[in-house]
Amino acid sequence: xxxxxxxxxxxxxxxxxxxxxxxxxxxxxxxxxxxxxxxxxxxxxxxxxxxxxxxxxxxxxxxxxxxxxxxxxxxxxxxxxxxxxxxxxxxxxxxxxxxxxxxxxxxxxxxxxxxxxxxxxxxxxxxxxxxxxxxxxxxxxxxxxxxxxxxxxxxxxxxxxxxxx
Amino acid sequence: xxxxxxxxxxxxxxxxxxxxxxxxxxxxxxxxxxxxxxxxxxxxxxxxxxxxxxxxxxxxxxxxxxxxxxxxxxxxxxxxxxxxxxxxxxxxxxxxxxxxxxxxxxxxxxxxxxxxxxxxxxxxxxxxxxxxxxxxxxxxxxxxxxxxxxxxxxxxxxxxxxxxxxxxxxxxxxxxxxxxxxxxxxxxxxxxxxxxxxxxxxxxxxxxxxxxxxxxxxxxxxxxxxxxxxxxxxxxxxxxxxxxxxxxxxxxxxxxxxxxxxxxxxxxxxxxxxxxxxxxxxxxxxxxxxxxxxxxxxxxxxxxxxxxxxxxxxxxxxxxxxxxxxxxxxxxxxxxxxxxxxxxxxxxxxxxxxxxxxxxxxxxxxxxxxxxx
Numbered sequence: 001x002x003x004x005x006x007x008x009x010x011x012x013x014x015x016x017x018x019x020x021x022x023x024x025x026x027x028x029x030x031x032x033x034x035x036x037x038x039x040x041x042x043x044x045x046x047x048x049x050x051x052x053x054x055x056x057x058x059x060x061x062x063x064x065x066x067x068x069x070x071x072x073x074x075x076x077x078x079x080x081x082x083x084x085x086x087x088x089x090x091x092x093x094x095x096x097x098x099x100x101x102x103x104x105x106x107x108x109x110x111x112x113x114x115x116x117x118x119x120x121x122x123x124x125x126x127x128x129x130x131x132x133x134x135x136x137x138x139x140x141x142x143x144x145x146x147x148x149x150x151x152x153x154x155x156x157x158x159x160x161x162x163x164x165x
Numbered sequence: 166x167x168x169x170x171x172x173x174x175x176x177x178x179x180x181x182x183x184x185x186x187x188x189x190x191x192x193x194x195x196x197x198x199x200x201x202x203x204x205x206x207x208x209x210x211x212x213x214x215x216x217x218x219x220x221x222x223x224x225x226x227x228x229x230x231x232x233x234x235x236x237x238x239x240x241x242x243x244x245x246x247x248x249x250x251x252x253x254x255x256x257x258x259x260x261x262x263x264x265x266x267x268x269x270x271x272x273x274x275x276x277x278x279x280x281x282x283x284x285x286x287x288x289x290x291x292x293x294x295x296x297x298x299x300x301x302x303x304x305x306x307x308x309x310x311x312x313x314x315x316x317x318x319x320x321x322x323x324x325x326x327x328x329x330x331x332x333x334x335x336x337x338x339x340x341x342x343x344x345x346x347x348x349x350x351x352x353x354x355x356x357x358x359x360x361x362x363x364x365x366x367x368x369x370x371x372x373x374x375x376x377x378x379x380x381x382x383x384x385x386x387x388x389x390x391x392x393x394x395x396x397x398x399x400x401x402x403x404x405x406x407x408x409x410x411x412x413x414x415x416x417x418x419x420x421x422x423x424x425x426x427x428x429x430x431x432x433x434x435x436x437x438x439x440x441x442x443x444x445x446x447x448x449x450x451x452x453x454x455x456x457x458x459x460x461x462x463x464x465x466x467x468x469x470x471x472x473x474x475x476x477x478x479x480x481x482x483x484x485x486x487x488x489x490x491x492x493x494x495x496x497x498x499x500x501x502x503x504x505x506x507x508x509x510x511x512x513x514x515x516x517x518x519x520x521x522x523x524x525x526x527x528x529x530x531x532x533x534x535x536x537x538x
Contacts, residue, residue: 071204083284085208087201087319087327090334097331101324104332106366107393110325112336113306115313118320 003029068092124161131157168246171235172489175477176253176275176292183295187463188411190343190383193254194301194400195290196309197328197337201319205329206267206282214266214282221281224315225270230277230308236270239263245494248485254292256280277304284329285337287312296407298340298400306396325392335392340400342407343372347382347460348417349410351432358410359384366390367406372452381452381479386410418464422523430520433461441512445501451482451508458515466518474511482507 003011009029067074073085075093084090090097102108114122131154138147178191199205200220204213218238226236239247239260247261256269260283271278280288289312291305312318319327326337333339349355359369368389371379386407388399421429436457439446446454455478461467462475480486482504488495495503 070202071208073208077208081207083205083207083329084331086204087199087321090321090324090327101331101334101392105335105390105392109323110321110335110392112325112338112395113309115318115320116310117313118322 001027003027003032005029005032066092121161124157128154128157128161168235168237168242170273171271171275172249172486174273174275175480176255178276178292178294179476179480180294180473183293183297185408185411186295188345188414189296189407190345191254191292191294192296192298192301192340192342193290193292194298194305194338194340195288196305196326197285197333197339198287198289198309198312198326199285199319199328201317203286205284206263206286207284207329209266209282211266217286218266218268218281221286221316222268222270224312225279225281225287228308228311230304231270231272231279233273234270235273237268238265239267239269240265242269245485245488249489252480252483252485255290257283257288259283260288277308279308285333296342296404296411298342298404299397302338302340302396302400332389333391335390336394336396336399338391338396338399339387340403341385341387342403344384344386344407344410344414345382345456345459346384346410346414347456348414348421350382351429352417352421354413354417355384358413362386362406362410365406367403380449381456383452383456418460422464426520430518432457433464433466433518433520437461437512437515437518440508442509443505444509445498446482446505446508447501448483448504451504452479455479455482455508461518465522465524466520467515471515474514478508478511 001011003009004027006029009031011027012030013028013033015026015028065074068085068089069092070088071085073089073092075096078084078089078093084093098108131150135147135150135154138144138150183189183192200217203209203217206214206217209217222236225231226234242250247256250256250269251258251261253275255271255275255278257280260267260269260280263282267280267282269278269280276292278290278292280290289305289308291301291308293301321327325335328334328337346355346358349358362369366389368387370385370387372381372383372385386403388403391399394402436454440451440454440458455475458467458475459472459479462469462472467475484500487500487503487507491503
């Protein structure tokens, strides 16, 4: 079995950590385990190690040249600092980040607080869904008067959605 | 508000008497927020950091919670002043290392502090005495809601609040409590507790957070994950674990009283003796001995009215707090003498430990009436 980090030496150190019932395994060679500080079990957290590995893998996949369109950040910068460049980096590097977030957190989707603005968009979207459904039914029933007013309402809603205030 | 008036009054959280305050020194909740499509502070060039600061700082100062606040850009604070704020947990060690382009705004009661351009554009923190995580969250949540109506905050429908470090994404929330656990340390049970807490995805750290040593038997426990769990769920889980640790600490103390009274009285007597008579003392030694005297107060060997004077020494004997009064910078040796002098002076008002006053109770947990948030 090859080392997960350098991928050239045979792995001799096998680590398993259970976090919240999820098991995570990492196999390392002698040199890499020393470099990652695995020999010192007190100061060692698997999540930190996984963070580095995740980033390194993504770079090998040829994504190293991807730049964030907003701030110019690259994956190499992330590997160096462990921090991202701006909020858009989450979209630019979404693929590589998803496995990393999975390893780090309880879930992969936010379930907590919504900003008021996001709540409003959510409510508008729900309203849009039900209006579209009503419109479909009205057309089906050949109730064109209702359909016309529904269509106007949908138009109004579309402009509201397009201009978040 | 001037820095001088900040440092002359101790924060409310130190004087306050929240639930379980004997063991839970303080509860803190911080939220990390960023502006959409603006480089995070660690990646932004100086000009952009300044522009972001100009956008955020006035909005923070205008908050109703920040009337009568202390607001300063970091390059206008001296190294000692910054360190004083670190020692009071009002800014992080990372923030203290910043200069141009960063700022701190906090209220007079020192219950709310907002760092601008720390690792994230906004780090908002509320701190309370005792176990009051829910109340601390309520305040910082209110402030967050007020700010988000004025600022374009980076938020993603799937990932939640976007932060510089992926470890904070989602809620952007870190809730933590500072626990004083001399009973568990003296009975050598602390490592078991730390391991158990780590296993359920919570972090245990030393006095000043990440990578710091546990001194004075003080431990910080906090949530480690921020994505996939609601804020109130995280806080409920953490509070429950803390309540269990409080029970274990009470049990450990009762076992010590019943099984190893001589060791316990020896520790308390020695701590009192050294603090009363020493002429040079490092801050680490001071914290460790003060911790034992604090335990003595909890157990009844010292009068209850000495609690605040002793608690204050925990902060006042920290290196920067020692130097805030003196005009010139002191070297380590001078600090150790000054520290010992301040402690000796304070200890003159504390009578000798009286072991007969110790309240014995069955080792079944809580000595305080069960209070739930």
